[in-house]
Amino acid sequence: MENLYLGIETSCDDTACALYSNKRGVVVHRTAAQLVHEKYGGVVPEIASRSHMRALLPLYELVMKKGGIGLKDLSGICVTNGPGLTGSLLVGLSFAKGLSYGSGVPLTGVHHLEGHILANDLEENFRTPCLALVVSGGHTQLVYVKEIGQYEFLGGTRDDAAGEAFDKIGKLLGLSYPGGPAVEKSAESGDPEAFDFPRGLKNSGECDYSFSGLKTAVRIKIESLGELSTTLVSDIAASAQEAIVDVLIRKAVIAVGRKDVHRFYLAGGVAANGRLRELAGERLGPLGIDVYWPESKYCTDNAAMIACAGMYRIESGKTDNIELNTFSRGELESWR
Numbered sequence: 001m002e003n004l005y006l007g008i009e010t011s012c013d014d015t016a017c018a019l020y021s022n023k024r025g026v027v028v029h030r031t032a033a034q035l036v037h038e039k040y041g042g043v044v045p046e047i048a049s050r051s052h053m054r055a056l057l058p059l060y061e062l063v064m065k066k067g068g069i070g071l072k073d074l075s076g077i078c079v080t081n082g083p084g085l086t087g088s089l090l091v092g093l094s095f096a097k098g099l100s101y102g103s104g105v106p107l108t109g110v111h112h113l114e115g116h117i118l119a120n121d122l123e124e125n126f127r128t129p130c131l132a133l134v135v136s137g138g139h140t141q142l143v144y145v146k147e148i149g150q151y152e153f154l155g156g157t158r159d160d161a162a163g164e165a166f167d168k169i170g171k172l173l174g175l176s177y178p179g180g181p182a183v184e185k186s187a188e189s190g191d192p193e194a195f196d197f198p199r200g201l202k203n204s205g206e207c208d209y210s211f212s213g214l215k216t217a218v219r220i221k222i223e224s225l226g227e228l229s230t231t232l233v234s235d236i237a238a239s240a241q242e243a244i245v246d247v248l249i250r251k252a253v254i255a256v257g258r259k260d261v262h263r264f265y266l267a268g269g270v271a272a273n274g275r276l277r278e279l280a281g282e283r284l285g286p287l288g289i290d291v292y293w294p295e296s297k298y299c300t301d302n303a304a305m306i307a308c309a310g311m312y313r314i315e316s317g318k319t320d321n322i323e324l325n326t327f328s329r330g331e332l333e334s335w336r
């Protein structure tokens with residue numbers, strides 16, 4: 001029998017709705033990006049919440065219309081309830097609660113990072129046990145996935161997230177927002193060995209990361225160079241990207257040595273980075289590890305991944321009620 005799940009994602013600055021089928025996979029997914037934040041160079045929480053308020057209902061109506069179904073046809077309503085910006089999360093959660101309360105369709109709260117990991121299940125089958133590297137705007141962590149729903153935190157960043165480092169470096173270089181895709185684009189014509197930027201905690205022997213020193217080193221280098229030519233911008237972008245990606249994969253190599261796994265999944269917005277994908281394959285392939293990543297459109301925030309993760313929760317009896325609350329921080333491992 002076909003079961004259809006509605007996904008709702010409002011944890012940061014993207015309003016997203018999707019329908020996911022246990023038989024057909026992603027039926028329809030739509031994301032309304034909030035471009036308004038570009039002029040501030042970062043997400044302004046109150047503007048984000050108000051934008052979700054305006055965008056969510058029309059987006060939901062569009063997705064249901066495209067899917068050709070009504071609320072009562074759903075087998076579950078799956079909503080991100082954390083981690084993220086509280087005001088933003090509350091918009092999606094309140095909306096989802098209203099739908100569930102009014103219709104009797106089961107509700108489940110989804111951890112945003114579980115959604116990012118299960119974006120790998122949207123086009124290909126996600127298989128466990130495996131390791132996942134979640135690299136996004138707010139998180140950088142290595143996770144052992146024993147099975148869907150059972151996560152062990154192996155290590156993460158002590159300060160900035162990898163995506164945040166990309167964004168800050170993009171801003172220092174005067175590139176467009178968000179910085180990640182812009183740095184990658186600029187790096188295409190740059191020399192990754194032009195500058196030897198620091199790889200934080202490179203020799204710690206642990207699965208931990210630090211990106212704040214890199215950001216400072218890039219700032220000092222830019223200040224010392226004065227006026228930047230396009231070539232210099234590209235060289236800095238390529239060298240900084242190499243520093244981030246190199247250390248991400250160094251620690252991944254440590255993680256695979258600790259767990260008996262043959263699969264490694266990239267997840268989160270930075271998983272869209274071509275150099276990260278390439279280096280992961282180059283260094284993990286010879287260790288007998290197959291490397292996977294979601295299609296780029298499912299790397300950054302979307303609701304299809306939330307509907308998919310919610311489907312697994314509902315199918316294993318994990319539903320929530322009207323008491324469900326948001327949380328702004330919290331690891332997968334300790335989650336409920």
Ligand SMILES: Nc1ncnc2c1ncn2[C@@H]1O[C@H](COP(=O)(O)OP(=O)(O)OP(=O)(O)O)[C@@H](O)[C@H]1O
Nearest residue numbers: 136137138139163178180181269270272273300301
């Ligand atoms: N091609 C790319 N190369 C590097 N970074 C990228 C690329 N594409 C997107 N990013 C980065 O991914 C991040 C956005 O990813 P995502 O939407 O998963 O983050 P988020 O939802 O804001 O954070 P979190 O998931 O931790 O709450 C941004 O920091 C962006 O710069």
Ligand SMILES: [Mg+2]
Nearest residue numbers: 136137300301
């Ligand atoms: Mg995200």
